[in-house]
Amino acid sequence: MSKSSIPVLKFDAVIVGAGGSGLRAAIQLSEAGLKTAVLSKVFPTRSHTVAAQGGVSASLGNSEEDHWHWHMYDTVKGSDWLGDQDAIEYMCRKAPEVVVELEHFGMPFDRTDEGKIYQRPFGGHMSNFGEKPVRRACAAADRTGHAMLHALYQRNVRANTQFFVEWMALDLIRDESGQVLGVIALEMETGDVVALHAKATVFATGGAGRIFYSSTNAFINTGDGLGMAARAGIALEDMEFWQFHPTGVAGAGVLITEGVRGEGGILRNSSNERFMERYAPNAKDLASRDVVSRAMVTEINEGRGCGPNKDFVLLDITHLDPATIMKRLPGIREISIQFAGIDPIKAPIPVVPTCHYQMGGVPTNYKGQVVREDGTPVAGFYAAGEVACASVHGANRLGTNSLLDLLVFGKASGDSVVHDVRSGELGLKDLPADFAERTLARLDRLNTQTGGASVAETRLELQRTMQKHCGVFRFKDMLVEGVARILDVEKAAARTEIKDKSKVWNTARVEALELDNLVEVAKATMVSAEARKESRGAHVRDDAPDTPANPNGRDDVNWHKHTLWYREGNRLSYKPVIMKPLTVDTIALKTRSY
Amino acid sequence: MEEREKLNRLRWRCTRRAMLEMDLLLGEFLERIYPTLTPEQADAFVTLADMEDLDLWPLVNGSRQSPDPVQAEVLALLASVRIK
Ligand SMILES: Cc1cc2nc3c(=O)[nH]c(=O)nc-3n(C[C@H](O)[C@H](O)[C@H](O)COP(=O)(O)OP(=O)(O)OC[C@H]3O[C@@H](n4cnc5c(N)ncnc54)[C@H](O)[C@@H]3O)c2cc1C
Numbered sequence: 001m002s003k004s005s006i007p008v009l010k011f012d013a014v015i016v017g018a019g020g021s022g023l024r025a026a027i028q029l030s031e032a033g034l035k036t037a038v039l040s041k042v043f044p045t046r047s048h049t050v051a052a053q054g055g056v057s058a059s060l061g062n063s064e065e066d067h068w069h070w071h072m073y074d075t076v077k078g079s080d081w082l083g084d085q086d087a088i089e090y091m092c093r094k095a096p097e098v099v100v101e102l103e104h105f106g107m108p109f110d111r112t113d114e115g116k117i118y119q120r121p122f123g124g125h126m127s128n129f130g131e132k133p134v135r136r137a138c139a140a141a142d143r144t145g146h147a148m149l150h151a152l153y154q155r156n157v158r159a160n161t162q163f164f165v166e167w168m169a170l171d172l173i174r175d176e177s178g179q180v181l182g183v184i185a186l187e188m189e190t191g192d193v194v195a196l197h198a199k200a201t202v203f204a205t206g207g208a209g210r211i212f213y214s215s216t217n218a219f220i221n222t223g224d225g226l227g228m229a230a231r232a233g234i235a236l237e238d239m240e241f242w243q244f245h246p247t248g249v250a251g252a253g254v255l256i257t258e259g260v261r262g263e264g265g266i267l268r269n270s271s272n273e274r275f276m277e278r279y280a281p282n283a284k285d286l287a288s289r290d291v292v293s294r295a296m297v298t299e300i301n302e303g304r305g306c307g308p309n310k311d312f313v314l315l316d317i318t319h320l321d322p323a324t325i326m327k328r329l330p331g332i333r334e335i336s337i338q339f340a341g342i343d344p345i346k347a348p349i350p351v352v353p354t355c356h357y358q359m360g361g362v363p364t365n366y367k368g369q370v371v372r373e374d375g376t377p378v379a380g381f382y383a384a385g386e387v388a389c390a391s392v393h394g395a396n397r398l399g400t401n402s403l404l405d406l407l408v409f410g411k412a413s414g415d416s417v418v419h420d421v422r423s424g425e426l427g428l429k430d431l432p433a434d435f436a437e438r439t440l441a442r443l444d445r446l447n448t449q450t451g452g453a454s455v456a457e458t459r460l461e462l463q464r465t466m467q468k469h470c471g472v473f474r475f476k477d478m479l480v481e482g483v484a485r486i487l488d489v490e491k492a493a494a495r496t497e498i499k500d501k502s503k504v505w506n507t508a509r510v511e512a513l514e515l516d517n518l519v520e521v522a523k524a525t526m527v528s529a530e531a532r533k534e535s536r537g538a539h540v541r542d543d544a545p546d547t548p549a550n551p552n553g554r555d556d557v558n559w560h561k562h563t564l565w566y567r568e569g570n571r572l573s574y575k576p577v578i579m580k581p582l583t584v585d586t587i588a589l590k591t592r593s594y
Numbered sequence: 595m596e597e598r599e600k601l602n603r604l605r606w607r608c609t610r611r612a613m614l615e616m617d618l619l620l621g622e623f624l625e626r627i628y629p630t631l632t633p634e635q636a637d638a639f640v641t642l643a644d645m646e647d648l649d650l651w652p653l654v655n656g657s658r659q660s661p662d663p664v665q666a667e668v669l670a671l672l673a674s675v676r677i678k
Binding site (some may be wrong): 042046048049050051143166188189215216218219220251252253254334335337338339340341500502504505506509511561569572 | 673
């Protein structure tokens with residue numbers, strides 16, 4: 001088909017994604033008067049940002065003394081020194097500004113008696129460069145993400161942002177020079193394929209946590225932005241780093257809060273042993289997330305898991321007073337009954353370490369511009385939020401820094417777009433003649449495929465492969481085998497068959513297209529993880545143990561660098577970590593211990 | 595809109611939600627229980643599926659009650675769903 005066969009809509013800017021980061025970026029653009037389109041697979045306030053309850057961090061110092069430099073230190077340390085220090089300084093310095101701005105947009109933060117934003121303690125938030133805990137998290141009851149999205153959405157309505165709801169972006173449009181010229185998208189309600197031609201394109205598509213079998217992420221997190229970027233020749237950075245939460249309900253993935261262990265919950269193996277006593281004699285079940293997760297996986301791998309497949313452990317609160325459970329852990333009983341099929345007052349909850357957050361993504365600088373390996377921006381392309389890798393989270397994200405990332409880099413990417421469009425750097429360049437060809441070929445293939453694999457089965461195979469070969473605790477041989485397995489899954493995914501070939505509201509087609517994206521993310525993750533022969537942050541390998549030369553298995557001599565994975569040829573490359581902050585001194589490499 | 599389209603749109607709205615809990619519950623409900631509903635109950639379910647998760651969840655876990663009797667019937671069915 002030639003380019004005249006699909007309709008083209010023209011904008012100054014198109015933003016893919018209407019979660020916290022996309023909506024924050026859109027405010028900058030619309031308020032600057034740019035003609036802006038925001039695409040979303042769902043109504044904006046149904047984006048996954050809603051699930052965030054814990055809060056957003058900023059060194060406001062409302063409850064006690066705090067400083068952005070201390071926040072910066074915590075973030076660098078949390079990242080296990082893989083975060084870029086220019087971006088981390090930028091984010092931590094900007095935090096108070098963007099949080100107060102959000103308050104002005106109408107965010108109903110919890111307040112102190114004097115009417116200031118109330119701040120509570122959170123794991124990893126410390127004062128005076130790691131000395132003692134500090135209250136830095138700002139929240140709106142347990143609805144922080146929800147309230148944030150509503151405040152940002154209302155502001156966009158006021159600014160006349162144009163929303164394209166239940167539209168799925170399929171591919172990025174790039175010309176020969178590599179400049180990004182917009183996206184090709186599918187309107188679900190009509191089945192029409194349309195080009196959104198723009199001077200600037202911002203990706204804010206969120207994470208890809210659905211590559212794992214056990215995931216706390218909603219079904220929508222299929223990594224579409226990563227898939228589109230990879231197919232367009234953009235590298236994906238640090239994809240081996242995924243944060244796992246120790247206690248997701250086995251099978252369903254639904255999160256069981258840390259508070260359950262805080263209230264006295266005990267982890268047990270198949271012989272009813274309180275196994276954490278062996279791994280962490282002092283902290284026991286309250287040891288840090290990674291220690292608990294690793295212990296759980298070791299129990300399972302050594303045959304002491306529970307259930308017919310011996311593939312989970314148990315979180316026991318049957319010894320607690322039912323009144324305490326109902327009062328201190330509201331909702332846990334309902335969640336256990338509905339998602340684990342057990343009443344936790346009478347029986348223990350089956351749990352496994354569960355994928356929670358993606359640290360890697362599309363490489364950007366602290367201005368939200370997507371960058372090449374040498375740091376130069378890709379003209380016309382920007383990214384923010386979980387899809388992007390600025391890199392502020394490095395090898396491990398600090399709790400509440402993700403919502404902050406959305407605000408800071410959503411705004412920064414928006415400002416960069418406004419600057420680049422206004423300065424005349426970006427015009428509306430002509431679309432290349434064959435710009436829609438690859439996408440239309442992909443759709444054609446789906447419409448004509450016979451005798452192929454089912455989408456649901458292929459997706460399940462992908463998720464099980466990732467969970468087994470590239471989970472929270474990683475083994476050399478499993479990773480090597482995992483690479484081969486995931487390439488097999490890719491082959492099956494290239495031949496998926498959908499029975500429903502109709503045009504309008506064809507959800508089977510949409511799911512097949514989502515699977516294409518999951519495949520790219522899974523390959524990037526497996527290949528990057530297999531190659532990184534050290535343990536750092538959330539990437540923990542059995543063959544990179546804790547030694548005096550390499551504390552915690554971290555090998556700075558060989559591996560203090562960012563991974564870049566390219567789809568073409570499944571190729572890896574590396575680039576240095578930016579150790580020089582914008583204005584302060586470098587926070588020098590040190591062993592990460594809490 | 596024809597039946598298949600309506601059902602697919604509903605399927606999307608049941609399985610691409612803000613929270614995993616709701617994807618699981620509404621998805622399972624749609625496959626197993628929705629086909630057995632009366633037309634009034636089916637309409638009530640569509641209205642519920644259009645609600646935001648943080649408004650719907652308290653109705654499902656019983657911390658809030660719906661004043662509408664048909665909606666309450668559907669919510670009771672939704673609360674009976676087990677993911678296993
Ligand atoms: C259970 C849970 C609890 C959490 N709690 C916290 C917390 O307390 N504090 C914290 O800081 N972080 C928390 N996080 C992490 C944080 O919520 C996320 O990282 C963050 O909300 C991601 O925001 P985003 O704007 O990048 O993407 P999202 O909010 O996921 O939005 C992505 C948007 O992109 C759209 N989209 C995706 N693909 C396409 C496509 N192909 N075409 C069109 N549109 C598309 C979607 O429709 C959606 O609008 C939590 C995460 C989970 C899972």
